[in-house]
Amino acid sequence: MIPEPIKKFVNLIAQLPSIGPRQATRLAFYLVGLGKAQINELASAIDALKNLRTCKDCFFVYTSGDALCYVCSDARRHKDVIMIVEKETDLISIEKTKKFNGRYFVLGDLKKNGALDTIQKLRLNSLKIQIKNGGGTAKEIILAINPTTIGDLNAELITRELNDCAQKTTRLGRGLPTGGEIEFADEETLSAALERRS
Template identity: 50%
Template sequence: MTPEPIKAFIARFARLPAIGPRLATRLAFYVATQGEQTIVELAAALQGLATLDLCPQCFTLKPRSETTCAVCSDPTRTPRVVAIVERDTDRMALERTGRYHGRYLVMGELPERGVLEPEHRRRLTYLADRIRRDAGGKIDEVIIAVGLHSFGDLLAGLIREEFQGLAKKITRLGRGIPTGGEIEFADEETLCAALERRG
């Protein structure tokens, strides 16, 4: 009863993160009733993504036509400090602060938190090898900028092991009350950290 193209759209879009069958269904009918112009625009926006690939140094998305990403090719960004993030969007958030002047390593999203896939390990090893080869075996700092949840703690442990001896400091983003955060809604662990780091 439901037209095939609607079913096909739902089947494919439902597999995207945070979409699922319900939203995919809503989108299918919405888009189909918006007419051809909308479809052309959306398809063009999608196909534009095919002009991107990963920076060979930090695995950030970059235009295929450029050798490395904007940060890696910026001579004012020190290669002696590297922040390890999970996603491009984490990297974007750090860039928005305007306070970070080092480089990055994007590990790639961990589909099920708790599982480090070969690709994630490959990227960490690649950075370690580059430090050994191009940076005289030691950089100034590795910043572990992954989420402060329990899997993040596990991950931080793994990263620490990998970079032991390859950086003067291995640090992690500070835990504390977020700006605008209510004390009463903070969990105990955050509050303890906030107390310890008070000042």
């Protein structure tokens, strides 16, 4: 009933995070409707993702041909101030502020069970070795982990893992978000804003 190419597309696409089989099926028919030229364009845009590599120092992506990602290969960035992020998209959000002049370290999505997975442990080990080779201790490690219960738990775990690796370990400040309204802020946020008033 459903043509084979659509079935195959739906099976693959529905495996991607946050896309269900229904959305995948609608997408398939939508793409068929767009026609050859646009299908080609999309297929080659996906194919081009193969050209990306993961930076061996920070695990952010970069275009193959370069030796490291654009942050790690930038000599003006402080190598001894290291911001640990969960996701590449978190890194991008921080970079957009243009207020951070250190380097990053991408840890990967943190699990909800409050334990680091094997890849995350390997990555943290790699970070420890980098810090050791770079002079013994980093000046600062910033844990840019979401300010949630799970985030707090994971931040503690990571702090313990990186014990003795940095002169200080910090987290991003908590308080009222710009544009937020005091009336609607939750208790935790208000308490943090009070404690950290400036």
